[in-house]
Amino acid sequence: MLICAILDQKIDSRKNGDDCTFNGYLEDYLSLETTELDPVLKEAFAAIQEKEPETKIAVGLRSEINNDAISNQIIRYKDVFKLNGKPLIYPYVLYLKKENNEKALLVVPYSSYGFIKAKGLYYCMTEPGSEFIDCKNDIVAICSDSAEKIVDTFTSLFTARAGALQRGIDRISFTNYEDLKAAALKAAEQLKEEAPAVLAALEDRSAKISEYVTEWFLLKKVLYVQYMVNKNILNSVHEGNVKKQRNQAKINADEITFLSYSEMWRTTGAPAKEEAEEAAPEETPAEA
Structure with a gap:
């Protein structure tokens, strides 16, 4: 199943679902009185919506810890397996179907070490056994204090390979x-x-x-x-x-x-x- 098809099925809290707090068109999310975004994300999301009006967003997307993932078994951090429900939260997932291509951008609000969290969430989202495993080449993760960088990355999803985009983002945060x-x-x-x-x-x-x-x-x-x-x-x-x-x-x-x-x-x-x-x-x- 393609990325947009998977995300479209997520039921948000407005419909008594527990998959996320909001899932729908970005334009609708930005128009809600309850929507609170930091200045960078507010500017970035508004620009993306203007460029690509059909963009959708899943906010606070939740998932379980994959107990069967080999990396998680090797890491063996016992406390994480004590958590109930869906403890993993993906802050913002922007997704769009365009010209028969489906792409998604995982956005983590900026903080000193937010880029590490973004990578960790990406690895969880696309690891073997995840429902997004077959979409790993259609997803990029970013944490940036630049609205322009976020917008440019989303736009580039449809013109550049996800791996190359991700490596470029990573190089901004760490060199090795x-x-x-x-x-x-x-x-x-x-x-x-x-x-x-x-x-x-x-x-x-x-x-x-x-x-x-x-x-x-x-x-x-x-x-x-x-x-x-x-x-x-x-x-x-x-x-x-x-x-x-x-x-x-x-x-x-x-x-x-x-x-x-x-x-x-x-x-x-x-x-x-x-x-x-x-x-x-x-x-x-x-x-x-």
Whole structure:
């Protein structure tokens, strides 16, 4: 099934569905009084709608964690499998059928490490076993603070190969795997440091805990998959030995630090390091 056909079937909350919060024409979404977008996305989406009036958008598209995906089994981040329902949320998916071609752009709101989240979501969206696996060459993921870049990328979906487009986007955010890894480790540590105070202030922590677990999972996912798809690393570092490459990819993913599921429920708001000294975590970030 093609990408637009799959997305058209998603039922949003307006129709009592749980697939997404909105699914329909971009023009209709932009006209809703309840629509809240940051300035960059507001400008970008308005420009896209003007250029391509038939564009549709799925907002807050949700999906389950694919327990059977090989990469997820190797990463073995146990906490993510404790999450119920559809914890993965794809912020905005713009899609369009044009001249017998169907394309989609996954858009993640800009943040310091949003580009890593965008890649992680893309890998989840297109991994083996996903309903979008056969559409992976029709989807591009972007996180940008430039409305013009988002618009240009959407327009280019129909004139350039998705892989080439994605590589161009990636090069803006990181130059090599080590740069990506350093950014992912920093993002993980930042989440770990902020989580105790954020969670302690909430009456109901469940949704935020799910969000944190998902964020750490995506960081692990990117470090694992991005390493495995790098043929240059396979040949120059591991001499063509995929088993060695896979082992190192898992080691890289294990370097992502996090608070365990139980730690986040117990936290009183003290810095994570202080609480870790008081009680051993249920599981350690680095798993054998």
